[in-house]
Amino acid sequence: MRKKLREFYATGDKRAIFLRAYYVMTTQVNASVHGGNEDFEQPIFFDPEWVDRLAGRFAQLYFQSLEKPACKAWKIAMERAASPHAWSVLQNMVLGINAHINFDLANGVHEFIRKAGEHRDAELMARRKFDHDQMNNVLVRCNPKIQDILGREFGGGMRLFSGVLGKFDELLTSTGLRYYRDRVWCNVLGLLSAKGPDELEKVRLRLEWEAQQVAEFIIDGSWMNKLVYGMDGLLCRKNFQGRFQPDGVGAIHAMGRMGHRLQMPH
Template sequence: MQSRQPVLEDMRRRILSWDESGDGKALFLRCYMRMTENMLSAIEQHEFNDPAWVSKLLNHFADYYFVALRAYESTPNVAPQVWQIAHDAAVREDVLPIQKLLLGVNAHINYDLVLTLDDILRAEWASLSDNKRTQRYADHCRVNQVISRTIDAVQDEILEPAMPALSILDVIMGPFDEFLISKLVASWRETVWKNAESIWVLDDQDERTRIIRQVERDTISTARSICSNE
């Protein structure tokens, strides 16, 4: 299994640099690093039907984040628009930390994950048995459990220090607020699978491009909804 340690170290270096400069992009990346660590633990503990496949997916998924980030750092308007929105908002003081986090999650899940699944599954789908296809989807869904376990720690250790009022909400609502976020992300990921599947089964490149562009428009619309109170 390919080591993810270099990527985790890259995440840590970037977080440290951004913390020192007061760059708000550290918020999402800190949460993403925690999720990546928890995914690695789940893979090592054989929580998935095919740990090697999930590891490959995890690697490729992270690549999309870093490619978009490097594009944004080099020439911002070359990066995917949904990441432009997320990274622009990350350094603004009038955007709440919870909004910054959700903007990053929206970009990475609703856009990047569609492309990741298409890249990985388009190459193998036709040759997979029905049982293997079911296992791929089951492993995709099982990630939701890791996300759910991660959300409470993210709220307590990352969001609350950045947004103290959230601790009051947590006391009032208990685990209900984490449940709502988990349900939201699980709903997004279900739509992601359907969107990706509608792409990877196609041979017509024009039709594939049309659907990908629609996915991008929908993700941008979600980003604007997240920031609708700005």
């Protein structure tokens, strides 16, 4: 992630926006698994090793979509980031989050559970669901940091909107995140229940269609979307080219552990 962020920052590539937010999320996940963060003094997962490996696979799916978008929602996100007429930090971030959660996550969780045969064990599935839900609390805690970092490095109005909405902003974020991650689990169960390649394809096509619908709504859903993204765009830095700075030594060490396990460049 750090290697790709350095490339994006050096060239002013707006794909840096989602990846910067994703980097913050991933370092927070690593802290929740390995420690090194005041928010996670006690273990919060039943099976932290499973969460750790899943986070690594999840990151690989993102890098695969950088090379070739895995679905229409990713294609929309990448094209929007490349467009000179679409300069909204908030929109770029949300488009990436939509594709990565609503499409990649369900496929990644299904892959892990199916390969290990865990879906045959009801008690183990309940434990996996608990850890899946615990991740919601980890990600909700990222929101203030993401707003601060993206605001500092790219500009935009996220911090302003958050200040205006107050606690309602936190409620919207946590409610939306939990809703879509609950949908992910339902889709995982759909994938696991599929009998044969034809039924599996039906579920995957639904995942792609649903993620595409959300992406299209993000861009053209209502006058409110256009107003918010327009205001956000006015506050964005028109040129963010520069040198990517990691969030700190703890983040570098955590990401280094993940990169070593996956044998990926970092």
